[in-house]
Amino acid sequence: MENIGALALLLAFCISLYAIVSSVVGKLKNKPFLALSGERAVLAVWLLVTTAAGILVYSLMTGNFQMAYVASHTNRDMTLFYKFAAWWGGMEGSLLFWSWLLATYAGVAVLTTRKNYRNLLPWVIAIISCVQIFFLILNNFVASPFQVLAQDQVIVSAADGQGLNPLLQYWAMVIHPPFLYLGYVGFTVPFAFAMSALISKAPGESWIHTTRRWTLVTWLFQSTGVMLGSAWAYHVLGWGGYWMWDPVENASLLPWLAGTAFLHSVMMQEKKGMMKVWNMVLISATFFLCIFGTFLTRSGIVQSVHAFADSPTGPYFVAFLALGIAGVIWLILDRLKFLRSENELESLVSRESSFLFNNLILLASCFAVLWGTLFPVISEKFSTEKISLDAAWFNRLMVPIGLFLLLLTGLGPLFAWRRTSIASIRKNFQIPGIGSLIVAAALIIGGMRYPYSIISLSFCFFVAATIVLEFFRGANAIREKSGAGFLPSVIELTHRNTRRYGGYLVHMGIVIMFIGYSGHPFNLTEKFDVNKGDTVKIGHYTLRVNGLTEGDTANYAWEAAQLEVSKDGEPLGMLEPSHRFYKASQQSTSEVALRSRLNEDLYLNYAGHEGDKATIDAYVFPLVSWIWIGALVLIGGTLVALIPSKVARSYARTEVIGTVRKDVSVEA
Amino acid sequence: MHKYWKFGALMAVIVGSLVWLATAGISSSQSYYKTISELNQMGTAAQTHHLRVSGDIKPKSIVKQDGIVKFTLVQDKLALNVAYEGRDPLPDTFKDGSQALADGRMGPDGIFHAQEIQAKCASKYAPKPGMAPDSIQKQVQGSKAAYGS
Numbered sequence: 001m002e003n004i005g006a007l008a009l010l011l012a013f014c015i016s017l018y019a020i021v022s023s024v025v026g027k028l029k030n031k032p033f034l035a036l037s038g039e040r041a042v043l044a045v046w047l048l049v050t051t052a053a054g055i056l057v058y059s060l061m062t063g064n065f066q067m068a069y070v071a072s073h074t075n076r077d078m079t080l081f082y083k084f085a086a087w088w089g090g091m092e093g094s095l096l097f098w099s100w101l102l103a104t105y106a107g108v109a110v111l112t113t114r115k116n117y118r119n120l121l122p123w124v125i126a127i128i129s130c131v132q133i134f135f136l137i138l139n140n141f142v143a144s145p146f147q148v149l150a151q152d153q154v155i156v157s158a159a160d161g162q163g164l165n166p167l168l169q170y171w172a173m174v175i176h177p178p179f180l181y182l183g184y185v186g187f188t189v190p191f192a193f194a195m196s197a198l199i200s201k202a203p204g205e206s207w208i209h210t211t212r213r214w215t216l217v218t219w220l221f222q223s224t225g226v227m228l229g230s231a232w233a234y235h236v237l238g239w240g241g242y243w244m245w246d247p248v249e250n251a252s253l254l255p256w257l258a259g260t261a262f263l264h265s266v267m268m269q270e271k272k273g274m275m276k277v278w279n280m281v282l283i284s285a286t287f288f289l290c291i292f293g294t295f296l297t298r299s300g301i302v303q304s305v306h307a308f309a310d311s312p313t314g315p316y317f318v319a320f321l322a323l324g325i326a327g328v329i330w331l332i333l334d335r336l337k338f339l340r341s342e343n344e345l346e347s348l349v350s351r352e353s354s355f356l357f358n359n360l361i362l363l364a365s366c367f368a369v370l371w372g373t374l375f376p377v378i379s380e381k382f383s384t385e386k387i388s389l390d391a392a393w394f395n396r397l398m399v400p401i402g403l404f405l406l407l408l409t410g411l412g413p414l415f416a417w418r419r420t421s422i423a424s425i426r427k428n429f430q431i432p433g434i435g436s437l438i439v440a441a442a443l444i445i446g447g448m449r450y451p452y453s454i455i456s457l458s459f460c461f462f463v464a465a466t467i468v469l470e471f472f473r474g475a476n477a478i479r480e481k482s483g484a485g486f487l488p489s490v491i492e493l494t495h496r497n498t499r500r501y502g503g504y505l506v507h508m509g510i511v512i513m514f515i516g517y518s519g520h521p522f523n524l525t526e527k528f529d530v531n532k533g534d535t536v537k538i539g540h541y542t543l544r545v546n547g548l549t550e551g552d553t554a555n556y557a558w559e560a561a562q563l564e565v566s567k568d569g570e571p572l573g574m575l576e577p578s579h580r581f582y583k584a585s586q587q588s589t590s591e592v593a594l595r596s597r598l599n600e601d602l603y604l605n606y607a608g609h610e611g612d613k614a615t616i617d618a619y620v621f622p623l624v625s626w627i628w629i630g631a632l633v634l635i636g637g638t639l640v641a642l643i644p645s646k647v648a649r650s651y652a653r654t655e656v657i658g659t660v661r662k663d664v665s666v667e668a
Numbered sequence: 669m670h671k672y673w674k675f676g677a678l679m680a681v682i683v684g685s686l687v688w689l690a691t692a693g694i695s696s697s698q699s700y701y702k703t704i705s706e707l708n709q710m711g712t713a714a715q716t717h718h719l720r721v722s723g724d725i726k727p728k729s730i731v732k733q734d735g736i737v738k739f740t741l742v743q744d745k746l747a748l749n750v751a752y753e754g755r756d757p758l759p760d761t762f763k764d765g766s767q768a769l770a771d772g773r774m775g776p777d778g779i780f781h782a783q784e785i786q787a788k789c790a791s792k793y794a795p796k797p798g799m800a801p802d803s804i805q806k807q808v809q810g811s812k813a814a815y816g817s
Contacts, residue, residue: 167760239756303701303722303769303786348674360679364686371690376701386701388720390771393697397689404682525755527735588760607757610732617757 002067002146005055009096009144012048012103013136015041019129027122035122039110042125045132046103053100056093056145060086066157068147069093075163075584077555082169088177089164091298091311092145097178098294099135101185106132109189109214117210123196124189131188134320138313166556166582166589172232176225180252183222184290187255190215191287194280195328198335208270211283212263213642219259220638226252227631238590238605240523240619242627245394247302250373251293254366258286261362268355271417273342277332278359280339284328289366291321301377303388347419354412358405365401369394403455406514409507410463413470413500432465456518460511467504467511474501495646502641509634512626519600519623529613530561539620541602542566546574548614556580561606561614565595577606577616596625699771704746707774714774721748721780725787727764741768741780750780762787 019041026035056069061083065071073086073093088094106128113121139145148155164173190211197207229249234242243249262282268275295317296302332339345352371378372389379387414420414428440458448454475489484492494501526538535544547562560578564571575593582588595602603619699720707714707721723741730739737752750770752758762768762785772782 238760345672345675348678353675356675357678357682360682364683368686368690387698388701389694390697390699393690393694396693396697397686400689401686527755529735586763588763590757590760605757608732615735 001055001059001064002148005052006140006144006146008048008052008055009099009136009139009146012045012052012099013133013140015045015048016129016133016136019045020126020133023122023125023129038122038125039114042103042106042110042129045129046107049096049100049103052139052146053087053096056096057084057087060084060093063161064157065159065161066148066155067145068149069145071149071158071161073161073164075161077584078163078169081174082164085168085174085177086164088181089168089173091313092139092143092147094177094181095135095138095143095313096145097181098185099132099139101181102128102132102135102188105186105189109192113210117193117207120193120196120200120202120207123199124192127192127195128188134316138316142313142316143311163585166580166585166587167236170232170236172228172236176228176232178225179221179228180225183218183225183252184255184294186214186218186221187259187283187287187290190218191283194283195331198280198331198338201335201338205270205273208266212266212270215259215263215266215283216638216642219256219263220635220642222252222256222259223631223638224635226256227628231628231631234624235592235594236589238592238607238617240601240603240605240621242624245369245372245391247304247373248297250369251296254293254369255286255289257362257366257369258282258289261359261366262286264355264362265359268352272352274344274352275355275359276339276341277336280332282359284325284332288321288325288328291317291324295321296373302373303376349415349420349425351412351415351417351420354408354415358408358412361401361405361408365398368397368401372397399452402514402517403452403459406456406459406463406510409510410459410466413504413507414466428466428469431469432462435465436462450521453518453521456514460515460518463507463511467508470504471501494640495643497647498643498645499641502637502639502643505637505640506634507637509630509632509637512630512633514630516623516626516628516630519621519626522622524620526618527607528616528618529610530616531613536616536618538602538618539600540567541572541618541620543575543604543616543618545614548609555584556582559606559609559614560591561616563593563604563616565602575602575604577604579606579608598625599623601625704741704743704748707748707780708746710774715776716773718771718773719780720769720771721750722767722769723748725762725764725766725768730762730764738779741770748780749778750782751775752782752785754783754785756784758785759787 019038022034022041023038026032026038058064059067059070060074061080063070063074063076063083069090069092070086073089074083078086086093088097106125109124109128110121113124117124149158150156193207193211193214196202197211226249229252230242233244234240262279265275265282266279269279295314297304298311299314299317300311301314343352345356347353372394376386376388379385410432411429414424416424436458439461440454443454443457471490471493474493475486478484478489478492479486482489482492524539526536528534528536528543530536530545530548532545532548535542537543542565544564544566545561546564548560549562550559551557558578558580560576563575563577564573565575566572572595575595577593578591580589580591590605590607593604600620600622601624603621605617605619607615607617609615696718699718701720701722702710702714704721704723707719710717721741723743726740726742726747730737732738737758739750739752741748741750752770753772767788769786770780770782771784771786772780775781
């Protein structure tokens with residue numbers, strides 16, 4: 001069966017090559033049926049890669065321990081849930097997962113674009129197939145998932161597998177990588193559309209409409225994947241942190257930052273025909289950062305707690321990146337005259353200006369994160385010392401950047417195009433501005449001394465107030481005409497322009513997340529060595545150790561502490577943090593006990609025992625729940641923005657009605 | 669182009685502040701990656717610099733005492749005694765045989781005082797390409813004996 005899988009991948013490789021050739025030749029030589037066969041080739045590739053992936057998944061679920069990949073990443077005792085997740089638990093499987101997702105995206109792109117963007121389709125297919133071929137090369141010739149175990153040329157089967165690391169046997173393992181991959185892989189499609197528009201010198205801006213939609217969906221997946229990773233770290237790792245600027249975390253953030261910048265700057269191109277060159281650069285950068293992120297997590301060039309094996313795929317990624325970037329630079333430079341700006345910047349206080357600074361600050365942060373992540377590699381090249389930068393360095397940069405961006409989300413949407421009048425500024429910003437100053441004053445009077453938290457919370461109020469006012473004023477305008485209630489008016493308002501009001505909801509989600517992040521300086525940390533019957537305090541909480549127990553199951557040995565929690569005398573229930581030691585893999589995990597409320601989380605970790613005493617790490621994290629709530633609002637807002645607006649919007653400003661030949665003679 | 673001077677100025681201020689934030693105090697954020705042999709070659713300089721030392725945790729060397737965790741890192745034939753004095757709980761991957769990264773300073777007592785520990789799963793989880801992981805290799809040899817070839 002492994003042979004069928006390997007053959008399917010090989011065929012997929014050949015047919016992808018055909019897809020490129022037939023699409024390009026069919027387009028250039030004007031042979032529509034040849035180009036059509038290219039479209040069908042893409043669908044055939046999907047069928048073949050699905051067959052290969054299906055065989056791998058089947059082998060994982062049924063425990064075919066003849067296959068090296070199955071033996072390395074599953075064992076008999078694992079639940080089916082995690083056996084399925086083992087598909088992306090190791091390098092070969094995860095690269096096949098990449099290929100499968102790309103083939104699926106390509107198929108969807110072909111099926112949805114056939115009618116409206118026929119002229120771009122052959123180039124889109126050619127570009128996606130180039131990327132597909134790169135990953136199929138890895139799947140076929142460098143890291144095959146279908147290798148079998150053999151001893152002296154005889155195929156043998158292991159009695160049982162090694163199993164997935166217990167740290168990964170957490171429900172988030174089944175969804176965090178797939179969402180991230182959906183994001184990483186997905187940016188290939190808008191990139192392909194952008195390059196196609198460039199190659200075919202497509203006039204007008206209609207390609208932006210479809211590109212933007214794809215980018216929004218992909219961005220949604222990427223955002224969800226990143227936040228799932230953060231939530232996983234918080235709930236599982238035992239030290240209550242949700243982001244540590246680890247290289248693999250940073251790798252997932254880089255395309256997100258560039259993608260966010262692109263989503264905003266593309267609006268400039270739609271409305272005003274500006275930043276055309278910049279948008280081409282941005283979408284390419286987003287795509288190449290995805291490839292770079294995939295490379296970073298597999299090559300081992302930087303040390304990370306997310307340990308993948310040092311793999312031989314590194315040089316291939318570097319070659320692909322080099323060729324791709326060179327090709328894109330050449331293409332953009334060659335087509336520069338088709339990317340001339342139609343308008344100019346006029347005022348510092350304008351919508352264009354706010355998009356410009358939005359992009360500047362997002363790209364600056366992208367560069368900063370990239371620089372910090374690669375610093376060990378860079379410093380080794382230039383100074384023989386390998387130096388790494390700690391989380392404090394990242395925070396020192398990213399906190400002010402984040403706060404400036406937060407301010408911009410309040411200012412930008414309310415600035416007018418070209419120039420904002422003073423009257424407009426007063427109307428839109430008076431209430432939010434005064435309100436935020438009151439909030440800041442109240443916090444300072446109330447005793448808060450952390451400047452970043454004060455600034456963050458007052459900016460949060462500012463942005464939230466601008467958004468609420470927008471909804472309020474818009475809904476009232478509709479109510480006056482239609483006489484409907486307030487909530488139906490809000491829904492009607494949103495439905496008429498889902499892009500704008502969905503976007504406001506996304507911004508609101510970011511505001512809520514920032515409120516959550518503002519609680520960080522107020523975290524409390526305590527370490528207790530306790531016996532049964534001891535009582536300890538942290539913050540307002542009193543913890544009484546009712547019992548220290550231990551036990552044994554088939555899978556693992558465990559130790560736990562039963563703690564009775566009360567606050568200012570009022571009993572709140574029991575929390576039981578525990579520690580497990582998995583016998584098969586000799587791996588231990590902490591089962592954190594968490595009491596999560598809107599105002600703060602009480603977080604207890606069982607760290608171990610010394611003799612009769614158990615060590616409990618206790619933490620109080622204020623406002624952390626707001627982070628997860630904000631992420632949900634962000635996701636909801638993006639979904640709203642994806643709903644088609646009730647009122648169709650026309651984006652094209654220039655319409656090509658024909659071409660005229662002009663003879664120019666030069667006077668001597 | 670003089671009408672763009674306001675934009676240029678604001679951009680310069682923003683980028684300038686970021687560069688300043690990045691470089692001010694960078695020395696307190698820097699850690700030098702060292703192997704144990706490089707650490708030994710540093711001599712007393714190891715006591716003044718912020719270092720990250722990598723190695724494998726020697727089996728049965730982990731001792732927890734008075735809130736400090738002591739263990740030995742080995743690399744090839746060299747060994748380094750480490751004392752972890754940080755507040756955060758040790759990662760779950762921290763156990764005999766794991767690859768570990770200790771972040772801190774060398775003390776005059778010859779013990780490396782670490783403030784932060786990172787640990788990765790032991791390399792048996794990540795076999796070299798073309799080879800089966802160790803535990804599978806043993807099983808495979810076992811089943812070969814069963815086949816009696």
